[in-house]
Amino acid sequence: MARILILGGGFGGLAVARTLRDRRPDSDDEIILVDKQSHFLVGFRKSWVLVGESTLEEGLRPIADQSTAGVRVIQGEIEAIDPDARAATVDGERIEADVLVVALGAELYPEKIPGFSEHAHSVYDRAGVEAAREALQSFTGGRVVVGIFGEVIKCPAAPYEMALLVHEQLSTRGVDFELEVFTPKPGSLPVAGPAACDALDGRLAAHGIRFGANKQAVRVDAEAVVFADGSRSAYDLLLGIAPHRAPQVVRNSALTQSAPWLPVDSRTLETSFDGVYAIGDVARVMMAVGKPMPKAGVFAEGMGMTVGERIAANLAGESPTAEFNGEGGCYLEVGNGQAMLVTGNFLADPRPDVHLTEPSVEQLQQKFDFEAEHLREWFA
Secondary structure, three states: OOEEEEEOOOHHHHHHHHHHHHHOOOOOOEEEEEEOOOEEOOOOHHHHHHOOOOOOHHHOEEHHHHHHHOOEEEEOOEEEEEOOOOEEEEOOEEEEOOEEEEOOOOEEOHHHOOOHHHHOEEOOOHHHHHHHHHHHHOOOEEEEEEEEOOOOOEOOOHHHHHHHHHHHHHHHHOOEEEEEEEOOOOOOOHHHOHHHHHHHHHHHHHOOEEEEOOOOEEEEOOOEEEEOOOOEEEOOEEEEEOOEEOOHHHHOOOOOOOOOOEEOOOOOOEOOOOOEEEOHHHEEOEOOOOOEOOEOHHHHHHHHHHHHHHHHHHHOOOOOOOOOOOEEEEEEEEEOOEEEEEEEEOOOOOOOEEEEOOOEHHHHHHHHHHHHHHHHHHHO
């Protein structure tokens, strides 16, 4: 009997557990899934919550339901990770395993920006986005700023989606407003190339949304965001995407090797420790251009399936052949019942093969279906 310890119950962790059970249905493997959260949530639902189209509760599903699929679920705080022993300490209990999978995602780091917690609504946070929804509903006019405060964030397209949906809602309500979105990056979606950036920038401009690139925020004052070059963006309502970082328990371990994120083999997701994998937002998967791959749930799922396949092959005494292909994308709602798709092969050589599709009603329906199908298949 083998014990597989999976830290994290998001897209990646669930994909590992489900793939292992599918590939080894008759085995006596012990699959342990640990997460401090009690419920799973598809992250892009936050955009719908922000503009009042849906609630978080409608998308929440108990992670404990995985027990019906032969997975032992532990809800608890992961206090330490020992990669040499493939072990973790959870609420004071040390759990050792034959294989360890780290799928702990990224944590928000609002304290990196002085004044962020006091003045910005943190729209990537479950509690923060609900507070932002209330603030948006009561907003009667002025300047709205959607700000990206870190170089690395989950789902890089989501801030622009939020800006477009906020614009649509306020316009429908007849509110007198100005809207701006800024990023520290040199373009809106650099990984997708100049043409995609131009297309998205043009769509923002067509709606009168001001876009600022290369805007590195250094602090948030009561009425304005202050940037490294001394410029300022005044606001009446600030919707912020806080900086991200690897969770503290990962940074406290030997896993990151002093890097900001956990380095892995881009195809096998193996770490430098024998029998230890890392997947999803916590992992640093490098593209051929020498930059890290974007972070999104669909990529975490693909990595999780790859790792599940590789573990299953090893346990069966076979040589694993599954590799992460880097394919996938993110939906970007643009209002008017339509969505675009940032999609392609992010691990293509010599550079990512990524493009931005034209908006369509069908792609918005695909986004709805993506959530519905995952919740039905994983939590039926």
